[in-house]
Amino acid sequence: MRLPIWSGVATLAVSLTLYPLFAGGAWLWGSLGAVLAVTVAGVVSSRLTLPGWAAPVLGLVALGVYLTAVYTGEKAWALLVPTKESAGALLDLLATGFADIQRFAAPVPDDPPISMLTTAGVGLIAIVVDLFVTRLRRAALAGLPLLALFTVPAAVLPDPIGWPAFILGALGFTSLLIADGRERVGHWGRAVLVRRSRAAGSGNQETADTRGLRLSGKRIGFTAIALAVVVPALLPTLEPDPLFGFGVGGGGKGKGGTISVPDPVANLRGRLQLPENTAVLSYTSSDDAPRYLRIYALDVFDGERWTMTKMKGRPENRVDQGPLPPPPGLAPSTKTSRVETDIQISDDVDPLEFLPLPYPPQLVRAEETGAPTSTR
DSSP states (O other): OHHHHHHHHHHHHHHGGGGGGBSSSHHHHHHHHHHHHHHHHHHHHHHTTOOTTHHHHHHHHHHHHHHHHHHSGGGSBTTTBOOHHHHHHHHHHHHHHHHHHHHOOSSBOOOHHHHHHHHHHHHHHHHHHHIIIIISOOTGGGHHHHHHHHHHHHHHOSSOOOHHHHHHHHHHHHHHHHHHHHHHHHTSSSOSSEEEEEOTTOOEEEEEOOHHHHHHHHHHHHHHHHHHHHHHHTOGGGOSOOTTSOSGGGSOTTGGGOOOOOOHHHHHHHHHTOSSOOOOEEEEETTOOOOOOBOOOOOEEOSSOEEOOOOOOOGGGOGGGSSOOOOTTOOTTOOOOOOOEEEEEOTTSOOOSSOOBOSSOOOEEEOSTTSOEEEO
16 A cells, blocks of 8 residues: 555656756646546555556556546546547647647746646656556666656756755655565564554554664665765766766866867757747947857768867967967968957856857957957
8 A cells, every 4th residue: 555655756756856847837736646646546456456457557547537637627528537529639738748848948838738748757657656666566677767757857958957856856766665675574474573562452463573674774775865966076077067066076167177068959959949039149349240150160070960079178279368379271461350249148048158259259358247248
């Protein structure tokens, strides 16, 4: 009876790592309801001692009823029972959600299609976790679907995952393993270590004393989580950022001679597909002539796509050491006109890893935050 509950708790705890992907919180409440529906179905399956194959089926039915009631209840019978119209509406929402996540960059808008897609995905993960833990009695294997859920923000977001979300997810999975271990110990048969308790109106009862094992499991689990958070932060080899963005390895971008370069195509594509129009920057030039501003130079073709040459910082390329070196192909004797450009980066967008500049820049002067950047 306890394992389905702890399976739901672990799934919900790991799903909290998805929070940076969304601009709102509707997905969280939807996922909470989906996990509760699957958990109730798992408890009912255990109470009725249904065969192992029937529990996932009942979980799918419960998830389908929940999604119908929340997202297409107006087309369902009695606002709850799925119908042909409500099922078609759910499929349309799924298709729209898949299209939206391809168009938008994180954090994505928390609209019904994306929220419904996320809710359905978390619910399916909860069903798989319950199958491994409660039906197949392979609690360790339940870490695989939970890991798949955890890797979604780690693969999509350029920033490290927040350590509070990681700790909550790790505690959820550790609690699931502890609950499974207690369940196994309870079925070992005749107890070797016993404690005696006298209930009202009953004789002595002998039950397996699992307190020592439970405390040992908690100590080991908490110690492992603490080491997983603290040790990476103490390793200087994890420049420029450790897993959770703090510690020796997180001393700042560019320190230690390391330059972190995101995927230029994916980064630019995400910025061009924001859900609403936003002013990224404004600029003025001394000759009042409009010019193209360049962010990346995609000069390498690997047979499938264009990308950048690997960045190599040199002392002579520092902007505080005077004029920059002449660009390749431009002879020193070539006559050029000098134009100053003041660039103002908007505070309403995420920080840019690269400064858009007219080509070729000769001198860059960066002011404090909120002030313009002057180039020529």
